[in-house]
Amino acid sequence: MQVETRTPTGKIKLNHIQRILTTLNDDLSSPHLTPEQRREALEQLKIHGRDPKDAGPIFTTEGIGILTKHGLTERSSPSSLEALRCLANAMLLEPRTRQIFVNLGSAGQAAERLKIPDSDNEFLISRILFLLTYESNLNFDPLFNDHDLGQSINAHTARHAKEISQADSKNEPSSFDQAALSESLKLLFNLSTYYPRHVSTFTASSENIRKILSHIAIPNPPLQPPITHLINALVNLDLQDDHQSDSISNLTTTITILTTILSQSLTSYNPTELETHAIPLLTLLRKIYAYTSQTQKKHMRSLLLPQKSDRDLPLGQSDTLPSKLLRLSTSPAAPKLREGISSLLFELSDQDATTFVRNVGYGYAAGFLLSHGMAVPESAMKARHGSARDGDGEGGEVTAAEEGELVNPVTGQKLSKEEEAMVDTGPEMSEEEKEREAERLFVLFERLRATGVVSVENPVREAVERGAFDGGGAGGTGGGRVEELGDHDHD
DSSP states (O other): OOOOSSOOOHHHHHHHHHHHHHHHHHHHHSOOSOHHHHHHHHHHHHHHHTSOTTOGGGGSHHHHHHHHHHHHSSSSOHHHHHHHHHHHHHHHHOTHHHHHHHHTTOHHHHHHHTTSOSHHHHHHHHHHHHHHTSSSOOOOHHHHHHHOHHHHHHHHHHHHHHHHHHOOTTSOOOHHHHHHHHHHHHHHHHHHHHOGGGGGGGHHHHHHHHHHHHHSOOOSSSSSTTHHHHHHHHHTSOOOOOTTSOGGGSHHHHHHHHHHHHHHHHHHSOHHHHHHHTHHHHHHHHHHHHHSOHHHHHHHHHHHSOOGGGGGSSTTOSSSHHHHHHHHTTOTTOHHHHHHHHHHHHHHTTTOHHHHHHHHOHHHHHHHHHHTTOOBOGGGGSOEESOTTTTOSGGGOOOGGGTTOEEOTTTOOBHHHHHHHHHHSSSOOOHHHHHHHHHHHHHHHHHHHHHTSBOSOOHHHHHHHTTSOOGGGTGGGOOTTOOOOOGGGGO
16 A cells, blocks of 8 residues: 555545555455555554544544554564554544543553563553553553563663663664653553552662663753653652662662752753752652661762851852752742752751751741741750751761851851851941841841741840840940830731
């Protein structure tokens, strides 16, 4: 059959489709087409089916039945692959055809076909099964139990892991291989979401996916397929390290790679784009922290939480990854991103409010704690040595190197650096200016106390009592203009 180069429309197109389907149907009961004629007929049908208009016969029970028989009866012949392409396109364009396919009882055959170890079959069958997870009543349990669906997906991720790990600049995986991998990962994610009882089936794929991440080139910008599908697939899987696994796919390596992807993402996307693309990555990092050993937790904190050098400035003002995360945690344009980052930093603080405030400063912690109904502990608002995790000791104990490094609990900056900044930046404030600033801060804190947001001693009051403000010649008591507020000032 000669493939037409131009697609007809209207009644001509409709009649042509019907003739092709009749020919293909007759060929099922009495084969008379050569393999090449059969492939050409299915290719022509695929071209017609790209636009559902005037292509109705393709999307009927009869049409889907013909495509299914040609696609699944033979093993990976050119004509069967062409039939599967027609079928996948039909299911994408007309969702009702998915239930037709299920009613024909062909899902088991499709799962069996997924056992073939090549990217052509993987791409098409994984896409068909993925589409069947939407708008059909297919029960996938028999596909797991009777047709080894989980093992087939594991075999494909293992094949890709091997190919990618052995690739070099002269022998890189093709774009089609990566597309096939993406289809399998999309299917794996949906199955692990809708059938959590089968998640343990995919333990081998968790290992394979981490191995792929350790070898695959990170694109620019980074959050695009297959990176996004690798991340999504891992979110639902068991992430505990297999002690028999090679070091290249252990969680420490995975943490470093994911942090690199996160860092590159923050420079490649604006907050609105990160709102769309970065949430699964933040979720995965949170989940990994829950699985990791104490050594791996320490590694994550060293990468994602502010370190001593960040505290030379108020937190969030340096150019490090933790500072960028803190700035984005207050982005007004990205509420989901704000929540995702703050949740990650809270997780890295072992879900402890005091540790959280000490790690990121009250200024960044307050909104998250308030929105989650958590009070700010009084102890967290006192100047202390270092952050809760600066010493990298369990429980955040202070090391000898931190002695004398008192930290502002609100800004997270070392107090010694605050004093240097006051000396080095511009003309010194007059006594009157100091008094006005102290009064402003005093009023702000008293109003916060009145709302119940904080229940701690006003730091300005503490400063006054220790003589830090001695305006107006009032001496060490710091009397000056900072006065008690009446109830009318709490509005």
